[in-house]
Amino acid sequence: MSDVAVQHGIAEAYEPSLFGTYSKKIGMWLFLLSDSLTFGALLFAYSYGRISNPEWPTPFGKGSITNATIMTACLLSSSLTMVLGVLAARRGDFRWTRWWIFATMVFGSAFIVLHAKEWNGLIGEGMTPFKNPWAPNVPQFGGTFFTLTGMHMLHVTIGVIYLGVVALRKKFLPVLLALWLVIWLMTPADSFFHIAVHVLLVGFVVATVVLFLKPKNYDAHDVEIAGLYWHFVDLVWMFIFPLVYLMSTRV
Amino acid sequence: MHDVATTHDEGKGQYFWVWGVLLILTAVEVVLAYKRVFQPLRMLEALMMLSIIKSALIIGYFMHLKYEIAAMKWVLMIAVVACLCLMGIFFADAFRIVHLGVR
Numbered sequence: 001m002s003d004v005a006v007q008h009g010i011a012e013a014y015e016p017s018l019f020g021t022y023s024k025k026i027g028m029w030l031f032l033l034s035d036s037l038t039f040g041a042l043l044f045a046y047s048y049g050r051i052s053n054p055e056w057p058t059p060f061g062k063g064s065i066t067n068a069t070i071m072t073a074c075l076l077s078s079s080l081t082m083v084l085g086v087l088a089a090r091r092g093d094f095r096w097t098r099w100w101i102f103a104t105m106v107f108g109s110a111f112i113v114l115h116a117k118e119w120n121g122l123i124g125e126g127m128t129p130f131k132n133p134w135a136p137n138v139p140q141f142g143g144t145f146f147t148l149t150g151m152h153m154l155h156v157t158i159g160v161i162y163l164g165v166v167a168l169r170k171k172f173l174p175v176l177l178a179l180w181l182v183i184w185l186m187t188p189a190d191s192f193f194h195i196a197v198h199v200l201l202v203g204f205v206v207a208t209v210v211l212f213l214k215p216k217n218y219d220a221h222d223v224e225i226a227g228l229y230w231h232f233v234d235l236v237w238m239f240i241f242p243l244v245y246l247m248s249t250r251v
Numbered sequence: 252m253h254d255v256a257t258t259h260d261e262g263k264g265q266y267f268w269v270w271g272v273l274l275i276l277t278a279v280e281v282v283l284a285y286k287r288v289f290q291p292l293r294m295l296e297a298l299m300m301l302s303i304i305k306s307a308l309i310i311g312y313f314m315h316l317k318y319e320i321a322a323m324k325w326v327l328m329i330a331v332v333a334c335l336c337l338m339g340i341f342f343a344d345a346f347r348i349v350h351l352g353v354r
């Protein structure tokens with residue numbers, strides 16, 4: 001009954017919503033509010049260290065900045081495809097919705113792959129969360145960098161899984177499992193991502209529980225809410241990119 | 252070729268414009284930072300200003316907040332402004348520490 005009420009935009013069978021829209025959207029906005037405070041705290045801590053420490057290393061040369069700019073373009077394009085997917089869902093065109101969501105997932109995965117390559121490069125040069133080769137007096141460079149970008153990468157990964165579940169529902173589960181297995185087998189045993197890939201397994205378990213305990217056809221509202229989460233992830237990168245990369249360029 | 256959306260507010264075109272502006276603003280940021288056009292403090296201000304503009308575009312158009320009712324906009328924007336004020340306080344304190352030193 002509440003679904004029928006929701007289909008018509010505003011649940012007139014109940015009191016009108018204080019915020020003029022359906023509850024799921026309000027809930028997602030509130031979650032994004034809390035998550036923005038989480039990232040805010042991490043950004044403040046990083047920025048405080050960065051500004052107050054004149055010896056902060058600036059290791060990001062042309063290659064790094066180019067890579068990060070391409071990553072930014074990937075996320076911005078993914079936001080565009082996401083919003084086009086939401087429009088398609090509102091029209092009722094779920095075939096096109098799925099294609100736009102796939103495009104969003106492709107751009108998001110490209111971001112993750114580029115970011116992982118960058119991490120591997122930095123780790124290969126000797127950077128750890130506790131020390132770095134460019135400024136021995138600034139051990140917190142690694143910790144702040146990996147925490148901030150790692151937290152963001154985790155959000156992007158969760159976003160890609162979320163989108164896959166919304167687009168494909170139960171058919172996405174074997175895909176996710178296969179991805180986990182393939183990446184686990186393809187990464188060398190001493191790589192960070194050999195362990196980090198288990199996030200996909202956790203995502204698989206959570207997605208399975210959700211899809212089997214509450215099976216439903218995801219409608220335009222669900223696509224819109226997934227879109228809100230995805231845009232938020234892009235938003236956070238809009239702040240991480242200048243504060244972490246552009247403020248520490250090595251010309 | 253699929254139809255333009257017939258719902259209340261927008262067509263597809265404006266999203267491409269917003270995307271284009273976001274890419275241009277990103278390019279501006281990269282050029283400013285890479286050429287080190289400003290001193291660090293000015294650079295931080297310039298980058299933050301550009302980032303805030305980009306965020307406003309994403310929140311307003313992609314996240315559709317521009318078309319929500321006022322109550323929603325107020326609740327969310329007050330939170331965003333609170334974050335930015337906190338950022339301002341932390342940044343100012345960080346700059347102060349550089350000059351005052353640590354005892």
